[in-house]
Structure formats: C-alpha cells, structure tokens
Amino acid sequence: MENNLKKVDIIFEIDEKQSPLAILEKTVKRPADEIILDLIDSGLKGRGGAGFPTGLKWKFTRNEDSEVKYVICNADEGEPGTFKDREIIDRVPEKIFAGMAICGFVIGAKEGYIYLRGEYNFLLKNLQKKLDEFNAGMKKTGIDFTIYIKSGSGAYVCGEESALFESMEGKRGEPRNKPPYPTVAGYNSKPTVINNVETLVYTTMICHMGPERFKALGTKDSRGSKVFSVSGDTPISGIYELELGMPLNEFVDGFGDGDTKAVQVGGASGHCVPRKKFNDTIIGFEGIPTGGSMMIFNSSRSxxxxxxxxxxxxxxxxxxxxxxxxxxxxxxxxxxxxxxxxxxxxxxxxxxxxxxxxxxxxxxxxxxxxxxxxxxxxxxxxxxxxxx
Amino acid sequence: MSTTEVLVKELVEKNGKTRNSLMPVLQGIVHNEHFLSEEALLCVARELDLSAADVYGTASFYTFLDTVPRGKNIVRVCKTITCHMKGKDEIIKALGNALKIKVGETTNDKKFTLLTANCLGWCHKGPVMLVNDDIYPDLTTQKALEIIEEYAKDVK
Incomplete structure (x- = not known):
C-alpha cells in the first residue's frame, strides 16, 4: 500500500514472551478499579459499531449488586461486508478468552459465553480445543472463570445484544425493550457485560501494553486502531488494522481501484459516501463510525x-x-x-x-x-x- | 422408541432439561436429521416441558433450524452485495442446472437442498457457499460443481 494510511499491529501481534494467559494472570493481580480506570483512560469504545465506552460498561456492571453476573462475547458477526471477527477468532482466540476472563475478574462474574454465529460453525472444532486448553490453564492458576460456546442459527438480528440473550435463553431472537440495559439485566436477567470480539482483544492488549500506546493512536474522539474489513471493487480486499480517524479519501487512495464511485461505511446499516464527499469524511466516531465494514463500489455498479x-x-x-x-x-x-x-x-x-x-x-x-x-x-x- | 426420540433424549441429557438448552437441542437434531420434523418438535416440547407452540415458535425464527424436509447436504450460496457483485447468480444457476432444482428445492434422491443465504462473512473472497458446516470461498462455477460432485459421491 503506497499511501499515508497508518497500519497497526495490535490485534494479531503475537508476543512470544507473554501469552494471553500470562497477561491474564498478571492483570488479575491488580485492583479491579485500576483496570477500569486504565480502560476509561485508553478511550476504548466498542468495536461492534455502537461505540459505547468499554471501561464504563465494565464499571456499571461491576457496581451492580448481584451474586451472578455474566461476560458475553458477541461473535454473531453478520453485518454485510464484515468478516474481521472470524479472522480474529481463527487466529488469536486466546486473546479473546483472556479479555473475557479479565472482564469476569473486574465485574465479579464466573461464567463467560461466546455466542458464535451458525455460519461460522466450521470454526467450532478448533475454537473448542483452544478453549478447553485455556479453561484448564485458568483452573490450574486458580482463576475462577469458565468460558463456554453457544451457537447461533442464522439470524442477523441476534447480533443485537438483547436479541442475543433471548436466543441464548432458547427463545426467538427478538430484541427486548430498553431499559433495562444489559449492565443491569442481560443474560438470564442478570448483570451482563456483552462486548464485541475485537473489543475484548483490545482490552487484553491495553492491560498488556498500558493505555498510553493505545491512546497515542487515532484522534481525540476516536482513540486507538480498528480492524477494517475491506471488500468490493478493490485489488487488495481483506482485513487491515488501521488507525482510527483517517479521512476517507486517504482510504480510497490506498484501497480503491482508481475508479471508486462510492464507499459504504459501516455495512448495509451504515452510510454510503459518494466520491464528492471523500475529502470531508472522517472514519471514526466524530465522522462516520463503522464496525469495520468498508465496501467499495466503482463506476460500473448500479x-x-x-x-x-x-x-x-x-x-x-x-x-x-x-x-x-x-x-x-x-x-x-x-x-x-x-x-x-x-x-x-x-x-x-x-x-x-x-x-x-x-x-x-x-x-x-x-x-x-x-x-x-x-x-x-x-x-x-x-x-x-x-x-x- | 423411534430414533428421533432417542436422539432428543440424548440431546436433552447432554445439554440439560432447561429452556436455555432449547437451541443446542434443536441444533443437534438438525445436525443429525437435517430438519425438524413434527415428531422431533413435539418430542422436544415433552422433554423440556414446554408448549409445542413455544418450541415451534423458536425453531421457525431461525434460518438454520428448518422445519421442512431438507436434503442430506444443504448448500447455501451467499447472495449479499459483494458476492452478488462477484457473480453469485452464475454459481446458483450452475448448481441449479447440475442438481436440476431451483433455489429452495431438494433433489429427488434427498441428497441436496439448494438455498441462498445472507452475508456469510467472506466478502473479500466471494462468491462463497456453505455446504452443511463447511465453507467454500473464491468460487468459480467450475469449482462449485466439482465440490458438489464430491458430496454426491458421499466422499464427504
């Protein structure tokens, strides 16, 4: 890519010296409130698309008084044009598990669930194997947290958090009225943190490297980096971790085929930006936010x-x-x-x-x-x- | 006891006799029998102590929990935008011609059902299809036909 786009390598980075389990072990020795402050300080916002500050979500759930709480990883990636979670689950599942367990420690939950979309069932075998090892590792080191996998069955709307809970409870995946929000009443009507796959990996990495390195990336309103799923009329489709807050014209210079007419930012439910607005569009929470989907259309498309x-x-x-x-x-x-x-x-x-x-x-x-x-x-x- | 009853009892045993087990139980039946028969749904309702309407209501909500008979191999071609742009129509046409069925239909020998699906999450490698749980990205009509042939031979 010959352009100004700043590539980042946090999500998929493999640190030989420190495994995700080791990061987890190190992190749970710290006070939970400190971890929350780090997350808030990092500016991390949910990477599924809605962009709620992750540290606050954890804090609200921690403050709920309940014997039973849950951590749920939303792996029901279904937004057209998005495929980054599949890649993350496939390549660095331990980082997801570690993020869930850190969250469990922070909010006081003993159970975590990964809700994996049915279209990704082919990932199950390997994921379950890695999960069994990780669960055993946590048990050995005395971390009282267990993760399970639940499968979806082909319903896009189950990516909506309350619909996802309904589905896990064996019901039609119909969204609930809000409030109450999941931090108060989520899965089984208990306080629940539900985070996107990518968000959980960032929490692990922020605990690992400190909030500073994360905060140094991006802009005031959009801290850090993000994994983008690039598809459509581009010679280099695939997934790329890039700094947030880039202008769309730079993105198109890097990924377009020279004839880009429009970019759909944020999937089918996102916004379509025409060529004449590329220069004034920022990809981030101050401009157009995205769960990662970037679909490029050239002038041959209707x-x-x-x-x-x-x-x-x-x-x-x-x-x-x-x-x-x-x-x-x-x-x-x-x-x-x-x-x-x-x-x-x-x-x-x-x-x-x-x-x-x-x-x-x-x-x-x-x-x-x-x-x-x-x-x-x-x-x-x-x-x-x-x-x- | 019929094989379906045995299967349902096994699945309920494995997943627990609670409402929260309904999805894994239904998924387990579809995995083994390719669809949810009336017998299976009634049996689940009995075993989990739910109304039959509740069980059917849940099942009928989910695309992958079919309540009409399906073939042994369920082919789902992604039809969402990028796969559309990359030629899913040709793939569907080629598969339909080879299997002599239209989208939504099942072959006479009950070996294949041809369906379309919404975004399968492989937009950078379209067109793409699922055959049962296995994914096949970067399809050409040639490749799609070869894959189907393998399944027809019962190799997979």
Whole structure:
C-alpha cells in the first residue's frame, strides 16, 4: 500500500514472551478499579459499531449488586461486508478468552459465553480445543472463570445484544425493550457485560501494553486502531488494522481501484459516501463510525442494485416483532421498485424518506432504526440512478 | 422408541432439561436429521416441558433450524452485495442446472437442498457457499460443481 494510511499491529501481534494467559494472570493481580480506570483512560469504545465506552460498561456492571453476573462475547458477526471477527477468532482466540476472563475478574462474574454465529460453525472444532486448553490453564492458576460456546442459527438480528440473550435463553431472537440495559439485566436477567470480539482483544492488549500506546493512536474522539474489513471493487480486499480517524479519501487512495464511485461505511446499516464527499469524511466516531465494514463500489455498479440488495437483506432479517421495522422495510423495498418501474413518481422517494424517519424513532432496535442510513445516503447522492 | 426420540433424549441429557438448552437441542437434531420434523418438535416440547407452540415458535425464527424436509447436504450460496457483485447468480444457476432444482428445492434422491443465504462473512473472497458446516470461498462455477460432485459421491 503506497499511501499515508497508518497500519497497526495490535490485534494479531503475537508476543512470544507473554501469552494471553500470562497477561491474564498478571492483570488479575491488580485492583479491579485500576483496570477500569486504565480502560476509561485508553478511550476504548466498542468495536461492534455502537461505540459505547468499554471501561464504563465494565464499571456499571461491576457496581451492580448481584451474586451472578455474566461476560458475553458477541461473535454473531453478520453485518454485510464484515468478516474481521472470524479472522480474529481463527487466529488469536486466546486473546479473546483472556479479555473475557479479565472482564469476569473486574465485574465479579464466573461464567463467560461466546455466542458464535451458525455460519461460522466450521470454526467450532478448533475454537473448542483452544478453549478447553485455556479453561484448564485458568483452573490450574486458580482463576475462577469458565468460558463456554453457544451457537447461533442464522439470524442477523441476534447480533443485537438483547436479541442475543433471548436466543441464548432458547427463545426467538427478538430484541427486548430498553431499559433495562444489559449492565443491569442481560443474560438470564442478570448483570451482563456483552462486548464485541475485537473489543475484548483490545482490552487484553491495553492491560498488556498500558493505555498510553493505545491512546497515542487515532484522534481525540476516536482513540486507538480498528480492524477494517475491506471488500468490493478493490485489488487488495481483506482485513487491515488501521488507525482510527483517517479521512476517507486517504482510504480510497490506498484501497480503491482508481475508479471508486462510492464507499459504504459501516455495512448495509451504515452510510454510503459518494466520491464528492471523500475529502470531508472522517472514519471514526466524530465522522462516520463503522464496525469495520468498508465496501467499495466503482463506476460500473448500479447504486439501485446496491440499495435493492440492502433492502432485501433487511426485509428478510427484520425479526418482525415491531411494525415500523417489519412493514417499513417491505414498503421501502416495494417503493423503490415501483419508482424504478415508473409506477410511482420520483417524488415518492421523499415519502419513503419520511418513512425512514418514522422507523428511526419508532423501531424497537438498531436494525429498524438504521435502515434509513443506507436508504437516505443512497437516495440523496444517487437519486437519478434510483429513478432511471 | 423411534430414533428421533432417542436422539432428543440424548440431546436433552447432554445439554440439560432447561429452556436455555432449547437451541443446542434443536441444533443437534438438525445436525443429525437435517430438519425438524413434527415428531422431533413435539418430542422436544415433552422433554423440556414446554408448549409445542413455544418450541415451534423458536425453531421457525431461525434460518438454520428448518422445519421442512431438507436434503442430506444443504448448500447455501451467499447472495449479499459483494458476492452478488462477484457473480453469485452464475454459481446458483450452475448448481441449479447440475442438481436440476431451483433455489429452495431438494433433489429427488434427498441428497441436496439448494438455498441462498445472507452475508456469510467472506466478502473479500466471494462468491462463497456453505455446504452443511463447511465453507467454500473464491468460487468459480467450475469449482462449485466439482465440490458438489464430491458430496454426491458421499466422499464427504
């Protein structure tokens, strides 16, 4: 890559001298409050997409008074364009386990669960083997924490944390009303920390290297680095750990094929950024945040087809529980089809935009609330492609 | 006792007689029998002391917990955007022609079911398909047909 992008190697770095288990052993000798302060100081925010400060999440759960608490690793990676968690689980699972166990120590939990999406069942055998070794290692060193694996069965919405708990409890994966938040009532209605795979690895690494090295990366609002899943019209698709807060034009210079028309930042539920806005778009919490998905489209792609694909996806994956999302997704899809066929006037697109505004305030969970992100950003920037 | 009853009892024994075991029990049945028959669902309801509607309600929510008969090998071709851009339509067409079925159908010999799936998490290596739990990225029509042939021979 000949460009200014700052590559980082924290997530996949293998330290021969200190195994994740050794990092864990060292960390649990420190006071829990200090670990929380380090995490808050590091500025680490959730890497699944929502970006909640990890240290605070742990602190809130630690402060809950409950005999039983849980740590859950959200490995239900399903956002179109995202595949970094699979790679992390495959290559550095021990770092995930260590992060979960550190969290268990901090909040006072004895059990951890990895919720692995069913599409990644082929990872199970190796993951279980590594996990058995790690559990045995923890037992030997007197760390009272055990990790188990639970499998999903092909439902995108189960990546939503409360839907994930429902699924683990043997129910339909329908998101719950919030509050209460998981820190108060999560799995089995007990206080629960649920973190993304990548977030947990960063917690291990921040405990290992101290918050300073992490904090030195990124920007004021987006500390640290992030693993990006790069796909679409690029000669070098794959996963890359990069510093947060980069301008999108630098990203496109590094990854595009020279003919990039648009980049979908944050997966199907994220935002579509057209070429003319590359220069003013920052990838990070101050600009457009992302769970890591960066899909690149060149000028040969029809943005109508892209939007149509997304809407089909959401229509199928909407859990159907709340009306704004269930009916909203269907109507958006039917709506753009009708405009394309000329059965509805172009101005109908503005009515559909109003529908996404309703979905944003009325849908129960992030799925329905965020459908407006791709819809509006594609309609606003590529209106003529939708109509003609 | 039928084989299904034996299987359900084994799975309940292994995972525990609680509601929280419902997913692993249903997943275990699908793993062995490729779908959830009415008999299996009723048996699970009895063993876990749940209403049959509750069990069916959960099962029918999940794409991978099929409640209609499926073939021994379930082929799921990813249809989401990047795989679409990289030619999933050709893969589906080639597989459909070779197996003489459409998406959603099962071959007469009950060996294959052809389905599509939403994002399988291999966007950098599309098109991609799952056959049962095994993943096959970087597909060409040629490669996809060869893979299916291997499964047809019962080698895998």
């Amino acid at each position: 943005m109508y087809n892209v939007l149509h694909d997304y809407l089909e996806f959401f229509t199928e994956e909407s859990c159907g529980q709340c009306t704004p999302c269930r009916v909203g997704c269907q109507q958006l899809l039917k709506g753009i089809e009708a405009v394309k066929r000329g059965e509805r006037p172009p101005a109908y697109l503005d009515d559909l935009k109003k529908l996404t505004a309703t979905m944003k305030i009325a849908a129960k969970c992030g799925l329905g609330q965020s459908v407006g992100n791709p819809f509006n950003s594609i309609i606003d920037n590529f209106r003529e492609e939708i109509i003609y």
